[in-house]
Amino acid sequence: xxxxxxxxxxxxxxTQASQLALQRFREGSRHxxxxxxxxxxxxxxxxxELIRRGLHHIAPGTLVHGExxxxxxxxxSRFIWHVDPIxxxxxxxxxxxxxxxxxxxxxIDEAGQEHILMGVTSDPCRRELFVASxxxxxxxxxxxxxxxxxxxxLKALLAVVTPKPNSAHVxxxxxxxSRQLRSFGGVRRSGAMALDxxxxxxxxxxxxxxxxxxxxxxxxxxxxxxxxxxxVESNTPIRSFxxxxxxxxxxxxxxDSLIKLLIGDNNGQSN
Numbered sequence: 311x312x313x314x315x316x317x318x319x320x321x322x323x324x325t326q327a328s329q330l331a332l333q334r335f336r337e338g339s340r341h342x343x344x345x346x347x348x349x350x351x352x353x354x355x356x357x358x359e360l361i362r363r364g365l366h367h368i369a370p371g372t373l374v375h376g377e378x379x380x381x382x383x384x385x386x387s388r389f390i391w392h393v394d395p396i397x398x399x400x401x402x403x404x405x406x407x408x409x410x411x412x413x414x415x416x417x418i419d420e421a422g423q424e425h426i427l428m429g430v431t432s433d434p435c436r437r438e439l440f441v442a443s444x445x446x447x448x449x450x451x452x453x454x455x456x457x458x459x460x461x462x463x464l465k466a467l468l469a470v471v472t473p474k475p476n477s478a479h480v481x482x483x484x485x486x487x488s489r490q491l492r493s494f495g496g497v498r499r500s501g502a503m504a505l506d507x508x509x510x511x512x513x514x515x516x517x518x519x520x521x522x523x524x525x526x527x528x529x530x531x532x533x534x535x536x537x538x539x540x541x542v543e544s545n546t547p548i549r550s551f552x553x554x555x556x557x558x559x560x561x562x563x564x565x566d567s568l569i570k571l572l573i574g575d576n577n578g579q580s581n
Contacts, residue, residue, distance in 0.1 A: 313389065313415060313427055314445055316369055320413060321441055323364040324432040327357050328411035331396050332434035335407070351403055354378050357395035357411065365391055365413075372415075377526045388418045389427075392526040397431075398502030407435040412504040414529035429530030431508045440508040440534055448511045448538040457540040457564035458513035463571045466516035468494040469506035471523065479521045482557040485550035486574075490519065493571045507531020510562055511538040517563040519572055528560055535562050541569045548573065 334353035358376045365374050369389065375381040376393040391413060396402050398409030415428035431440040440455075442448040448455050460466045468490055473479045491497065498515065500506055504527065509515040511534040520528070532542050541563050547556035561572040 313369075313417070314443060316415070317428060317430075317441070317443055319364075319368045320415075320428065320430055321432075321439060323361060323368065324411050324413050324430045325434075325439060327361050327364070327395065328432035328434040330360060331357050331402070331409065331411055335402055335405075335409070339403070351396070351399060353402070354395045354399060358393060361393050361395060361411075361413065365393075369415075375526065377524065390416050390418070390424070392416070392529055394504065394526040397504040397527065398500075401501045406501070408500055408505065409433075409435070409502050410504050410508075412526065412530045414526070414533065416525075416529065426529050426533040429533035431504050431530050431534070433505060433508075438508075440511065440530075442511070442530075442534040442537040444533070444537075446537070448534045450508075450512050455512035455538050457510060457535065457538050458516050459564070460516045461565060461567050463493045463568060464495045466494050466568055467496045467498060467514075468517045468519065468572075469498045469500060469503075469510070469515045470518070471503045471506070471520040471527075472499060473521055477522060479557055482548070482550040483521050486519070486521075486548055486559070489574060490572070503527050504531050507562060508534055510540060510564065511535045513564070517561075517568045517572060519559060519561050521557060521559045523560050532560075532562065540564050541566055543569055543573070546573060 339351040339353035358378050372389040373387045374391045394412040397412050402409045410431050410433045413430045416424045417427050428443045506518050543561040545558045548559050549556040563569045
């Protein structure tokens with residue numbers, strides 16, 4: 311089934327949903343605490359419901375998995391949407407204008423493997439729409455974009471997303487991150503990883519690293535990076551400590567040379 315015909319409507323839906331998020335940002339929205347360091351708002355629920363209704367109309371019979379309300383739809387469908395209504399909820403709640411609405415579509419092949427087919431990230435604060443599909447290059451507001459050509463770590467900008475305070479991976483991330491501080495020229499932690507990935511895709515950032523990330527957080531951005539010439543290692547085992555099992559990380563960069571920096575050397579630093 312060719313799903314490319316859905317893309318224009320998905321772009322319109324993402325833009326509409328992100329504009330609703332921006333309206334609620336300006337008005338204020340009630341805080342919801344899901345866990346330590348994990349926040350949402352009533353606006354997340356409202357925006358996700360708008361997207362669900364839109365996807366039901368655009369692509370009936372598909373499964374929709376939203377961050378806030380879980381999977382709804384045909385569980386046997388070969389197509390699954392992952393939806394993050396407001397990526398960057400903490401920014402949103404604190405009045406920081408850096409958040410986005412994110413939709414991705416994955417298809418399941420006959421072997422049961424999932425492939426990312428479509429990824430749309432709408433940033434209402436900057437009026438920017440990042441779009442990629444398996445059949446087309448990544449665009450920003452309709453114009454093709456490419457990853458940067460920075461090849462030296464000390465001239466590169468790395469974006470990271472830190473684990474939640476109660477995560478079992480905090481120590482592993484801390485060890486990995488301390489190495490990156492010596493390998494990269496600068497580090498950014500923006501609080502909206504979908505935008506971090508989109509910015510790698512368009513060359514504003516050069517690399518990205520995170521641990522224990524959900525599909526609605528990263529799938530749109532991973533496709534955008536791949537379709538703009540970047541490199542993705544989405545389940546890379548990183549050995550932070552000797553004699554301990556490696557921890558899987560999502561690593562993204564503009565090139566193989568920066569990916570190798572993220573993975574580390576072979577002296578007890580990587581698997």
